[in-house]
Amino acid sequence: MLPVQDIRDRLLERARALGLTGDSEERLIDALLDREVQPSAPGEADCRRFYAAHPDLFRSGELVEVDHILFAVTEHTPLAALRQRAQQVLEQALAEPGRFAALAAEYSNCPSAQVGGNLGQLTRGDVVPEFWRALAAFAGTGTLPALVETRYGLHVLRVNRRVEGRLLPYEAVRERIAARLAERGLQQALRDYAHALMHEADGGHAH
Numbered sequence: 001m002l003p004v005q006d007i008r009d010r011l012l013e014r015a016r017a018l019g020l021t022g023d024s025e026e027r028l029i030d031a032l033l034d035r036e037v038q039p040s041a042p043g044e045a046d047c048r049r050f051y052a053a054h055p056d057l058f059r060s061g062e063l064v065e066v067d068h069i070l071f072a073v074t075e076h077t078p079l080a081a082l083r084q085r086a087q088q089v090l091e092q093a094l095a096e097p098g099r100f101a102a103l104a105a106e107y108s109n110c111p112s113a114q115v116g117g118n119l120g121q122l123t124r125g126d127v128v129p130e131f132w133r134a135l136a137a138f139a140g141t142g143t144l145p146a147l148v149e150t151r152y153g154l155h156v157l158r159v160n161r162r163v164e165g166r167l168l169p170y171e172a173v174r175e176r177i178a179a180r181l182a183e184r185g186l187q188q189a190l191r192d193y194a195h196a197l198m199h200e201a202d203g204g205h206a207h
Contacts, residue, residue: 010197039189042181050177051170056136058173062124062165064135067100067117069093069156072109086147086154093143093156100143100158109153117158128152135159 012025015032022028051058071086073079089107093100101116112119124132134148134157141159148155 007194007198011194014197033190033193037186037189037193039182039185042178042185046181047174047177048170050181051173055167058168059124059165060168063121063161063163064123064159065121065161066119066135067104067158067160068110068112068119069100069104069108069117070110070112070152071107071154073153083147083154086156090143090147090156093158094145097143097158103156121161121163131155 008025008029011029011032014036015022015028018032018035020028020031020035022031069086069089071082071089073082085107089103093103104113104117107113108117110117122132122135127135128150130150131148134144134155138144138157138159141161143156143158148157
């Protein structure tokens with residue numbers, strides 16, 4: 001990764017060399033980037049490829065009824081011991097499905113432990129992305145065969161019921177996809193421009 005201060009200094013040097021003006025360093029850098037970084041807009045084919053490759057992002061109305069047992073990670077948590085305990089509970093839940101609620105009541109660090117670990121019906125927007133990805137990757141219902149790790153800790157997850165969502169038509173999400181790809185393209189263009197400036201400052205030459 002390039003040093004941020006070095007990049008900033010090089011951007012300011014470049015802006016001044018081009019005779020650009022601004023009432024602050026930030027505005028000077030903005031003026032430079034507006035002039036010199038012009039990423040190409042995503043095309044129709046790019047948008048359609050993204051839509052076809054990520055259908056799970058464009059489902060409306062999908063619901064999953066979930067129970068979980070949370071092993072929360074805190075600053076002083078011994079992770080190896082926590083993971084071992086979570087794995088043991090997962091194996092119990094898989095071997096004796098009828099004990100899931102009792103295991104949640106005994107081990108879970110979530111308030112849902114009081115109701116057998118039940119989180120109710122969830123949509124994509126209700127949970128963190130890594131939690132939803134695990135649910136989406138697991139077909140059907142039942143206890144997931146592996147622990148799910150999120151920013152909150154380790155989870156034993158059980159899917160009780162699914163209501164499949166409807167795939168939104170491409171036309172309804174095209175603008176959203178184009179905006180996402182444009183943002184990604186801008187970030188890449190900015191990185192490329194910063195690398196080129198630093199390469200030039202180091203005396204490098206493109207071939």
